[in-house]
Amino acid sequence: MSELAARAEKLDATDELGGKRGEFVLDDVVYLDGNSLGALPAVVPGRVEDVVRRQWGELRIRSWEESDWWTAPERIGDRIAPLVGAAPGQVVVGDSTSVNVFKALVGAVRLARLTDPARDEIVVDATTFPTDGYIAESAARLTGCTLRPVAPADVPAVLGDRTAAVLLNHVDYRTGRLHDLPGLTAAVHAAGAYAVWDLCHSAGALPVGLDEHGVDLAVGCTYKYLNGGPGSPAYLYVRRELQDRFDSPLPGWNSHAEPFGMRTDYEPASGAPRGRVGTPDILSMLALEAALDVWDGVSVEAVRAKSLALTDFFLECVAEYVPAGRVACLTPVAHEERGSQIALRCDDAGDVMKRLIEQGVVGDFRAPDVLRFGFTPLYVGFADVERAARVLARTLA
Amino acid sequence: MSELAARAEKLDATDELGGKRGEFVLDDVVYLDGNSLGALPAVVPGRVEDVVRRQWGELRIRSWEESDWWTAPERIGDRIAPLVGAAPGQVVVGDSTSVNVFKALVGAVRLARLTDPARDEIVVDATTFPTDGYIAESAARLTGCTLRPVAPADVPAVLGDRTAAVLLNHVDYRTGRLHDLPGLTAAVHAAGAYAVWDLCHSAGALPVGLDEHGVDLAVGCTYKYLNGGPGSPAYLYVRRELQDRFDSPLPGWNSHAEPFGMRTDYEPASGAPRGRVGTPDILSMLALEAALDVWDGVSVEAVRAKSLALTDFFLECVAEYVPAGRVACLTPVAHEERGSQIALRCDDAGDVMKRLIEQGVVGDFRAPDVLRFGFTPLYVGFADVERAARVLARTLA
Known part of the structure; x- marks a missing residue:
């Protein structure tokens, strides 16, 4: 295990928001496109079913008041x-x-x-x-x-x-x-x-x-x-x-x-x-x-702290793994100027993103040359981040 | 069985749209509020579940194209x-x-x-x-x-x-x-x-x-x-x-x-x-x-023909059952001037509608004095219409 992978493991183990991931429907994919479409919270399907079957189907018009x-x-x-x-x-x-x-x-x-x-x-x-x-x-x-x-x-x-x-x-x-x-x-x-x-x-x-x-x-x-x-x-x-x-x-x-x-x-x-x-x-x-x-029970400050830790760690992994000169970071390094995503300029960005997605790392492409990776602190972990950078490096090698 | 109830039975038996009712989630209520909120088509819950669980939950962002x-x-x-x-x-x-x-x-x-x-x-x-x-x-x-x-x-x-x-x-x-x-x-x-x-x-x-x-x-x-x-x-x-x-x-x-x-x-x-x-x-x-x-397979002309038959029959039942002078019809009698609802002006319309709903006849009230009954030909039948008029008459008696 690489030093970064080992560090990711430790960071995940002490992540106070780590338990939140279980409240989402996720699979083995590293989902870094939550800045486009957030993942499905596990509570949603049952509630939607109740709205459709009971509130609309049984109560019908009464639901405007009763529901x-x-x-x-x-x-x-x-x-x-x-x-x-x-x-x-x-x-x-x-x-x-x-x-x-x-x-x-x-x-x-x-x-x-x-x-x-x-x-x-x-x-x-x-x-x-x-x-x-x-x-x-x-x-x-x-x-x-x-x-x-x-x-x-x-x-x-x-x-x-x-x-x-x-x-x-x-x-x-x-x-x-x-x-x-x-x-x-x-x-x-x-x-x-x-x-x-x-x-x-x-x-x-x-x-x-x-x-x-x-x-x-x-x-x-x-x-x-x-x-x-x-x-x-x-x-x-x-x-x-x-x-x-x-x-x-x-x-x-x-x-x-x-x-x-x-x-x-x-x-x-x-x-x-x-x-x-x-x-x-x-x-x-x-x-x-x-x-x-x-x-429920989540503070936005904790989310922000983890978001910055995730994007910092991603930049570190990219710097370590990706061959020099293959990508350029468009996102400011200063914390006070950074949101919760990292945008990397890259030749053939559209094609690169397609190959990342095929390998289970989902970000998105913004024309003409941007790879966009969004980090949703409620369900993205540090091991995800390390894996994403590793797959990116392999793809660009 | 009254003459009108017997006629309703015959009309339902020969209704070419009669089979459509089975495609909706309905109960024993006479639902005459489809001009406010249509009833739930039975196919909807399963499709919504697929959209939520599979299209959003599993495919996530890919669904913008793949779904x-x-x-x-x-x-x-x-x-x-x-x-x-x-x-x-x-x-x-x-x-x-x-x-x-x-x-x-x-x-x-x-x-x-x-x-x-x-x-x-x-x-x-x-x-x-x-x-x-x-x-x-x-x-x-x-x-x-x-x-x-x-x-x-x-x-x-x-x-x-x-x-x-x-x-x-x-x-x-x-x-x-x-x-x-x-x-x-x-x-x-x-x-x-x-x-x-x-x-x-x-x-x-x-x-x-x-x-x-x-x-x-x-x-x-x-x-x-x-x-x-x-x-x-x-x-x-x-x-x-x-x-x-x-x-x-x-x-x-x-x-x-x-x-x-x-x-x-x-x-x-x-x-x-x-x-x-x-x-x-x-x-x-x-x-x-x-x-x-x-x-699928429904012609709007057939819907219109049934709609007029339903509203005609409702007016006939109301005329027969409801004590004279208790309601006044605001909806034109001429077919070319009539939509698919009947509006009856009535004293205490808000209270009357409440009591109708308690008895399983759902229409709605529009301030200050209107009882509104909508007739959705895909799921309302002639027996429903006869029952609605009968319950209205009993309520106003």
Whole structure:
């Protein structure tokens, strides 16, 4: 056994989150794609079966009340809240991330204009996951704003009297770079604008601190580190002090103060439900609710500590095993700039990833030349990490 | 046995759709709330279990290709298409009805302005299900239009050079009135405007004929007569000739011509996928796909014929059994004006519905005074109808 393999064994033996792996359905594969689709929590299939067979099949329409379907969006939002550092009553689940980016960004522009109607610029992370950029462009067009794409580090320099809202990613989907949420949020506020954060690649992997850092609005998906299942509903956070002024561009009947009043005039609900739109997608939503059970007794700080230990160890193994010059790490080495993934630039990355997957190491490929490995601390161990680096080295040899 | 009960027995014996009831999970309850939440098709639980345990649990990320998750929105759209009279390639599934109303209505206004930028009015059914009105108000605000709510019958009189788009309901959610889709669509076109139809209360209950009548855009839910499950994803129809000009206000990465190119510039996909937004909600979507199996070998015309026979028979039973003056029918008697539900105005309707449900007859209550009974021809029989009227009469006696 190599020194690194022996060390992995020791690290796994003392891993305080090690027991969590048993709460997931996993096989012999090293699954490093939880930053794309989280593994299946073992509790989910039974709960989904109950939702389908009993709640839908037997109770049918009565389940909207008796099975508490109606309140699921805010109830599940409150389960996600502590994972992103939010007090209860500020997170609501539903719709896709893209749709929530639209709500948040148009909402942010409208908030800014309440005090200064002349603000007409939306700043967006130029390196963002594409959908945020496309939706930002649409939000700008529909609100009469100009869209200004800049790299996150350059955001403070472009903020000014005209800035209405800024849309940023907490962790870059491609490089795994962790952006400075507290600092950038403070800069946005200093300019009198509103900060919208996309947490897709950070929630469930590291502390976010939405309340602590005064973030205005945030969105995130639930199918990566939150393991909600393929395409499970996203969430929207609106800071409590802004809720009464939040003016959604998608005011569906579910966000009405009196949804069953069937009134023709729209009166927005107070609190988190104001972010709802149409009828919630119950099957997917209750699968997500079950999936969140794995967080019972888990601290996000412990998850972050293990995440950094895993990515550190992966970089060490790669440096030791992989022939020099075959890969270049795109992910920052500094802990305060690193999310929970490692992105390696590599020739023929698409082909290399295919061969890794054939050998039981599952990451993913992002065009044109990136191998992406996500480390989910709840179910990835150090022996997995050592094996992944070993297989990568063999593949590149 | 009463004459009506005997007739019900005979009608059930010769019902060509009678065998379909066995494809649903039903008990002794008379379920007349399928216009709110369709009953569970028996094939669904097993398919959902496979999606959760094998596709997600075992194949994980590979299922996006190997289980054809990625193409589900348009594949399932093509399963719905024949039920609404659309040729393949024009229907895409995803998001809620409210979100689809937003896409369709903003899209319709933009289409109108391509040839006449001065059009600045959206006409909306004043009696609509509230969410359509709220979303129409938002669409008007964001596109700089005036919103004009009028009763459907008065629509032709208000159309003009300024009309950009008209949003109408095929069947009124409250009264069950069926509106004149061919005639109103033609009137909208004669004014140079675009017609958007909400099919929530007609799709799966009666022929819609989207292609035949030249409807421009349409939306609908899938959890009523299509039995897709609670909050199952809605769909969007964009007529083929308009697809290349359809300009969605929600251009997410799933509607990009090259979604995995991760390009910063947005280039819309051609065809139905242009109506997609974010990552599709796979669990709910594949439950819907399974639910659509019950339509194999069923003609919408046969469904419509049985639906009218059921509602005719219900009205006859109510007239025979219920003391005169206790209820008043809000649903038109003329077949060409009737959907697949009967709405009865009644004093203390909320309380009456509670007592009906206690006695195994499930309809629903719509404030302030309406008893609503939906008739799903695939699983409601004539004996159910006779029993419902009998229990109603006893309750009101």
